[in-house]
């Protein structure tokens with residue numbers, strides 16, 4: 001499933017020769033792209049668990065998070081994957097700090113793990129996928145040694161579980177991922193999403209790659225939509241992954257604020 005990370009790698013290479021402002025723009029774009037991809041992979045996890053009727057021990061949210069980190073590791077070349085991991089890890093830290101600043105209590109009741117737990121689990125799985133090459137990264141991202149010791153095993157368990165699930169999706173299914181035309185307003189003062197075309201192209205490539213490798217029991221739609229909140233969803237009723245344009249705007253604002 002490894003393919004060259006053309007778009008992100010190009011942004012990185014461009015940056016080497018680019019003036020500082022252009023480098024900032026490229027970093028900012030990479031931050032938004034990486035988080036959009038990670039969130040898409042997470043929602044894809046929910047969709048796959050639903051349509052394949054896969055049994056999940058533990059929290060489905062954690063299983064979806066694990067798939068997101070696994071796909072970053074498996075699909076992207078190591079350097080791009082590492083950049084993406086840094087970007088998504090930073091988003092957890094920043095959104096956690098932002099919530100603390102606003103005086104919000106950690107949502108212990110939520111179906112998701114807490115932002116900082118999601119941060120450490122993501123760093124742990126990514127480190128555990130290649131501990132030798134990523135020892136420095138684990139230090140940089142302050143993964144405690146007590147946790148780090150078990151990360152290779154944590155990764156192996158997550159990878160085995162998802163690989164077994166994905167192996168069941170290689171033949172016989174009539175369904176595909178279907179990227180819908182965007183219904184989001186692309187005109188006016190639409191901030192980040194004024195250029196929704198770039199984000200749609202990014203996800204279209206993911207959808208095409210997935211459809212080349214896998215078949216589903218039924219179609220699952222993927223849509224860019226305005227949802228009224230900065231989020232993304234999988235709805236089992238409509239079998240649709242919704243990527244909210246507000247989420248893209250939020251990631252841009254999060255970058256600008258940090």
Ligand SMILES: [Zn+2]
Nearest residue numbers: 042046061064
């Ligand atoms: Zn979720």
